[in-house]
Amino acid sequence: MQLEQFNYDNKIVRDFGIATIVWGIIGMSVGLLIACQLIWPEMNFFNQYTTFGRIRPLHTNAVIFAFVGNAIFMGVYYSMQRVLKARMFSDVLGKIHFWGWQLIIVASAITLPLGLTTSHEYAEMEWPIDVAITIIWVVFGINMFGTIIKRRERHMYVAVWFYIATFVTVAVLHIVNSIQLPVGIWKSFYVYAGVQDALVQWWYGHNAVAFFLTTPFLGMMYYFLPKMANRPVYSYKLSILHFWSLIFIYIWAGPHHLLYTSLPGWVQSLGVVFSIMLIAPSWGGMINGLLTLRGAWDKVRTEPTLKFMVVALTSYGMATFEGPMLSLKQVNAIAHFTDWIVAHVHIGALGWNGFMTFAILYWLLPRIYKTQLYSKKLANIHFWIGTLGILFYAIPMYWAAVVQGLMWKEFTPEGVLKYPNFLATTLEILPMHMMRALGGALYLTGVIIMTYNLVKTMKSGKLVANEAAEAPSLAPSVVNERSQHRRLERKPILFMVLALIAILIGGIVEMIPTFTIQSNIPTISSVKPYTALELQGRDLYIREGCVNCHTQTIRPFRSETARYGEYSKAGEFVYDMPFLWGSKRTGPDLHRIGGKYPNKWHFDHMLDPTITSPGSIMPSYSWLIGQKLDNSTLVAKMNAMRILGVPYSNEDVGGAVASAEQQAEYIVKELATNQVTVKSDREIIALIAYLQRLGTDIKAGPKKEKSTQVVQD
Amino acid sequence: MFKQITNLNGDEMYLITSLWIFIVFFALVGLMLFFMGKDHISYMKQIPFGDPEEEIDRSTE
Numbered sequence: 141m142q143l144e145q146f147n148y149d150n151k152i153v154r155d156f157g158i159a160t161i162v163w164g165i166i167g168m169s170v171g172l173l174i175a176c177q178l179i180w181p182e183m184n185f186f187n188q189y190t191t192f193g194r195i196r197p198l199h200t201n202a203v204i205f206a207f208v209g210n211a212i213f214m215g216v217y218y219s220m221q222r223v224l225k226a227r228m229f230s231d232v233l234g235k236i237h238f239w240g241w242q243l244i245i246v247a248s249a250i251t252l253p254l255g256l257t258t259s260h261e262y263a264e265m266e267w268p269i270d271v272a273i274t275i276i277w278v279v280f281g282i283n284m285f286g287t288i289i290k291r292r293e294r295h296m297y298v299a300v301w302f303y304i305a306t307f308v309t310v311a312v313l314h315i316v317n318s319i320q321l322p323v324g325i326w327k328s329f330y331v332y333a334g335v336q337d338a339l340v341q342w343w344y345g346h347n348a349v350a351f352f353l354t355t356p357f358l359g360m361m362y363y364f365l366p367k368m369a370n371r372p373v374y375s376y377k378l379s380i381l382h383f384w385s386l387i388f389i390y391i392w393a394g395p396h397h398l399l400y401t402s403l404p405g406w407v408q409s410l411g412v413v414f415s416i417m418l419i420a421p422s423w424g425g426m427i428n429g430l431l432t433l434r435g436a437w438d439k440v441r442t443e444p445t446l447k448f449m450v451v452a453l454t455s456y457g458m459a460t461f462e463g464p465m466l467s468l469k470q471v472n473a474i475a476h477f478t479d480w481i482v483a484h485v486h487i488g489a490l491g492w493n494g495f496m497t498f499a500i501l502y503w504l505l506p507r508i509y510k511t512q513l514y515s516k517k518l519a520n521i522h523f524w525i526g527t528l529g530i531l532f533y534a535i536p537m538y539w540a541a542v543v544q545g546l547m548w549k550e551f552t553p554e555g556v557l558k559y560p561n562f563l564a565t566t567l568e569i570l571p572m573h574m575m576r577a578l579g580g581a582l583y584l585t586g587v588i589i590m591t592y593n594l595v596k597t598m599k600s601g602k603l604v605a606n607e608a609a610e611a612p613s614l615a616p617s618v619v620n621e622r623s624q625h626r627r628l629e630r631k632p633i634l635f636m637v638l639a640l641i642a643i644l645i646g647g648i649v650e651m652i653p654t655f656t657i658q659s660n661i662p663t664i665s666s667v668k669p670y671t672a673l674e675l676q677g678r679d680l681y682i683r684e685g686c687v688n689c690h691t692q693t694i695r696p697f698r699s700e701t702a703r704y705g706e707y708s709k710a711g712e713f714v715y716d717m718p719f720l721w722g723s724k725r726t727g728p729d730l731h732r733i734g735g736k737y738p739n740k741w742h743f744d745h746m747l748d749p750t751i752t753s754p755g756s757i758m759p760s761y762s763w764l765i766g767q768k769l770d771n772s773t774l775v776a777k778m779n780a781m782r783i784l785g786v787p788y789s790n791e792d793v794g795g796a797v798a799s800a801e802q803q804a805e806y807i808v809k810e811l812a813t814n815q816v817t818v819k820s821d822r823e824i825i826a827l828i829a830y831l832q833r834l835g836t837d838i839k840a841g842p843k844k845e846k847s848t849q850v851v852q853d
Numbered sequence: 854m855f856k857q858i859t860n861l862n863g864d865e866m867y868l869i870t871s872l873w874i875f876i877v878f879f880a881l882v883g884l885m886l887f888f889m890g891k892d893h894i895s896y897m898k899q900i901p902f903g904d905p906e907e908e909i910d911r912s913t914e
Contacts, residue, residue, distance in 0.1 A: 222903065223900050295896075297901065362901075366902070367902075372901075377886045377894065384882045388875065388878055392871065413872070626890075642878070649867060653867065
């Protein structure tokens with residue numbers, strides 16, 4: 141058979157590698173900053189653009205899509221060329237992919253601190269960036285499938301299956317989760333409301349973890365671990381079994397993020413059952429990885445790359461055991477909304493994603509620079525300081541979670557909450573938050589050491605931009621292969637279609653009935669759309685990222701109804717686009733905050749939270765008092781809401797600005813009676829209007845009528 | 854006691870159907886594995902080691 145000469149493109153691999161390091165340092169630094177803000181809120185430097193609510197999404201997106209994203213592309217571009225024995229399909233597409241992705245990251249890093257956010261967790265970027273992500277993802281897909289089609293290896297290695305599943309699933313997740321109605325260039329509304337929006341968001345959120353943070357890394361594990369250990373994967377059959385089971389089951393598990401909420405019970409149950417089943421394929425991957433090292437454990441002692449891989453796999457095993465456990469309703473009842481979730485996520489991010497990325501960087505960069513790693517000793521120091529960082533991060537967070545979860549639920553013998561003031565539980569865990577920040581600092585220090593080590597390594601060698609390789613050309617297949625899967629491994633498009641079917645089934649079964657059967661979302665006649673001013677206030681709540689610390693869903697537990705009030709009903713959220721249930725209670729739930737305190741309390745609380753809550757770690761939002769409310773897009777916003785099904789009348793829309801001004805005047809007058817002087821066109825007034833409305837629709841009728849009267853006055 | 858499945862209110866059909874879909878899917882994948890040849894498995898495992906200069910440690914095979 142004719143032997144063909146060709147080159148591997150290492151330049152694109154190097155570029156993504158450098159981007160991984162740069163964005164990793166930035167993303168983790170922002171993470172350390174927000175960890176410190178949860179102890180010392182003044183570390184926002186009294187600036188709205190660096191306040192927790194706005195830059196927490198910057199941290200999560202920078203780490204997920206910039207650090208991990210670039211690491212994925214680095215690993216995929218390196219390994220795919222080699223297992224397919226072909227150069228990437230197009231150098232130009234590779235460059236568009238690289239620079240397009242970096243541009244998306246820069247755009248996100250600018251817009252998120254500006255408060256331009258959709259508030260969907262891990263998908264906060266506004267619609268123009270969503271469109272850009274779609275285009276660049278398609279470019280990546282064309283380049284990937286182009287390479288697969290022109291390959292010289294007949295069968296696709298297991299790593300490529302994971303890359304195909306990643307591509308197709310992330311595309312589906314991103315598109316479905318990004319269906320929005322634009323109002324302006326940087327403002328849009330999701331087409332889903334309330335419970336349905338929550339289901340879509342967590343179907344996306346959970347599977348972003350699955351198909352962005354897990355499957356591409358499993359694919360990379362199947363290539364890089366055998367290469368590092370210099371021995372083939374332990375079990376190929378296990379890889380097939382765990383691949384198909386993993387992609388099939390993962391997609392169903394999203395609703396475990398919404399247990400005890402107003403999501404229909406049967407969807408919650410499906411989420412629980414499939415989450416528990418998920419432990420089998422997840423551990424299948426971990427076991428396959430660890431057993432690949434069977435007989436090579438002596439190398440783990442000497443090779444830092446293998447040390448990183450072992451901790452990465454162990455972290456994966458731990459996180460994927462923890463996930464199903466957290467899905468058990470009894471565990472979820474205590475752990476949800478606490479720091480346990482933060483610890484769980486960081487075991488995966490720091491251990492699994494971070495450590496495998498470091499291992500690959502240490503292994504790959506010396507090879508493409510045809511040199512040796514500058515210092516194995518520094519890599520070992522990085523390993524130990526990073527491992528210590530993970531422990532210092534996770535253990536205090538688990539501790540904090542148990543403390544807070546139990547304090548929230550503790551009653552006195554007399555039957556009242558033992559810690560009725562939420563702040564008492566927050567202050568109790570501050571020492572644990574300090575330890576967590578120390579853990580983050582240690583981990584970041586390790587990354588900086590790695591950066592120095594890798595820069596010195598690259599300086600000591602020269603990039604082999606086009607690495608020579610040869611392989612026999614791929615002759616047309618004439619043998620009808622006996623095994624179904626064997627045939628499938630040489631048909632990438634069919635493989636993609638089957639993977640697509642496998643991942644669609646779960647979403648379809650859970651979503652279509654929730655969207656189409658009326659009884660799943662019972663309506664409540666007293667629930668009315670937000671007024672114009674409340675809608676503006678809601679957008680400010682979204683802009684400031686309040687949802688990052690406050691939930692808006694009260695679970696049907698005695699401990700929650702005693703603390704917050706009546707538990708939340710599905711019908712209360714039918715006009716919530718997007719839903720704002722949140723996923724973490726750094727502060728108390730706000731669903732029944734409406735009418736609980738006078739307007740002046742909210743004014744003082746936003747001016748300086750320690751006035752109303754001494755010791756509070758909430759930052760001051762004093763700029764809301766100084767900044768003028770922008771009503772220029774109010775009519776467009778209400779029109780958009782009407783298109784999405786909110787029953788605003790022509791009068792509501794046409795008179796929106798006047799109505800907002802009228803309601804603002806009323807609030808200002810009320811504040812004036814309490815010696816607060818503020819102009820009616822300030823943002824704080826809209827936010828107060830929104831907060832005072834929250835959760836009041838299902839309260840006693842007369843109060844609602846009074847509120848309506850107030851607006852009409 | 855296993856109390857995870859609650860509040861189905863007659864919607865058991867979704868859960869049972871979903872589990873059946875998975876069982877059938879899992880059985881099909883299992884059957885494919887059963888009929889897979891050993892030589893092919895060995896071949897697939899070696900794909901990452903295609904570079905001619907590399908020596909593979911096969912001591913445990």
